[in-house]
Amino acid sequence: MRRQLTPTVLTAAAVAGVVTFSLVASAPVGNAAARPSSAYAVSAEGQVPIPKTPYAESLDGTRHTTSALELPKNPLISVRAGTATAGNDSASVELFDIVVGPDILSQVTIPPELKQQCSTLPKTGADNLPLPDIALPDLGLPLPKLSTKDLPVKNLPDLCNLLLNPPKSLLGIDSLNVWCSGDEGGVDIGSLTLLGQTIKLPSTKQSASLPSNPLASITVNSQGKHSDGAFTITGLSINLGGGTEVINLASATCAKPAAKPKPKPQPQAPHEAPAQVNTPPAAPVPTPVKTHHPVTG
Template sequence: MRRQLAPTILTAAAVAGVVTFSLVASAPAGNAAARPSSAYAVSAEGQVPIAKTPYAESLDGKRQTTSALELPKNPLISVRAGTATAGNDSASVELFDIVVGPDILSQVQIPPELKQQCASLPKTGADDLPLPDIALPDLGLPLPQLSTKDLPVKNLPDLCNLLLNPPSSLLAIDSLNVYCSGDSGGVDLGAVTLLGQTLKLPSTKQGASLPSNPLAAISVNSQGKHSDGSFTITGLSINLGGGAEVINLASATCAKPATKPKPKPTPKPANPAPPQLDTPPAAPVPTPVKTHQAVTG
């Protein structure tokens, strides 16, 4: 019988090997109201909600920048530093050291029967041993419940190594930068590890994709134009538990600020005064002319 999804975060961690990386264009959001340029580093919706942090918004086109060294305390995600900037028809986000599901597998108590199997692995032929189907505990985060067969491992030695030497996180990202200007933008993504294994990601250009799966999905470089002419680009969207938790990382929206109204012209008076005539210049003083008259007797 297929297990039903339950709100637990171990699943997200365990699903690591089958997480989807895809580059898709989001559908245009219908919003006729004008919006300002804005940007935020992290937000989450679901059982563990996180408000847009840090968040920057430019209402008048002037450059606004907000930074945060840590997120509000939560069991789902941590960030070492994030900066969001918004300005005149431009926006950008810088994120560093992003960790999703910190120390998630270190909380798992290995069942005694599995621990015994791991301790007695033969030196040869262990790769052919079947994986045991043992239920894993609920860690209280919004992910489907898993068993050991759901973990992204190929054989019993891999499973023993994963549980006995757990990685420090479900998903770790060195850096993530997103920027937009007008109606275009781009994504710069650093090294990404999933349960301690480095992932070879596709190009971060919009349109590339990897095979999907129903448990968890990660979209890279999602873009969308809005009906008011603004443009939004989101670096990473992480969907856990079939929508039970959605995390958005590094989102920038570019929109031209509202134009300032033109100054009203000065009204003309109703009865304008007649134009003043210039005073004519004074006539020049005549210059006397000396003459000689003949003398008669």
């Protein structure tokens, strides 16, 4: 019988009003037929689809590992390296240097009046200045129309710093490791930044969450059981534009491998009767014959 485990969760819970982090409890997932153990590093559905890359599965319990140094060309996400492994009721994923929305703010043209305002900020009291509501251009990602008030900043100095020194990505993740064995699994997340701001990742209780944000909603360590007994754990699910684009990072599925087919019996050669050898009949026993011998003398 496969073991039950209350998962250990690493989730983000530091930046309120910026992004949602939550743990999804174990629950039935679909009614699919029995599936093999499998794992993949990255996939995306929506306006920018990305197939499961790299992807590994084990149909018979044999351990399979596959790696990729880059994803199919796309404007949405990049990784430095990813490895997926699947075996006998076990699976794991290692992912490094994930960038979602590269150079997302570098294309924003700052209005001259805002530039002037940013260059003349007073040394004190600037935190109380109102944030301007300036429409942002199409950022090349599946996001709704945004303005400067949708950015994760607290005050005008923060906004000036964000636009004058744009970060390299919308979301940056140093490393992400996921594993499962039977009905248990875990997630390990390295340093994570949202628009250049580091988000701390303390452990949280089940179903902990933060308010959503127009830029991204993120689910951490989602786990679920399938009707066929399989168990799936996904490190990060990133929802952009209210479901317009969903990115899954580091997903592992553990399922008992399909039974190995029984070997077919080897056909036997038909029974052959022993070859008959024609043996000549035995010679009859000679019968003695009485005779008279001549007398000499």
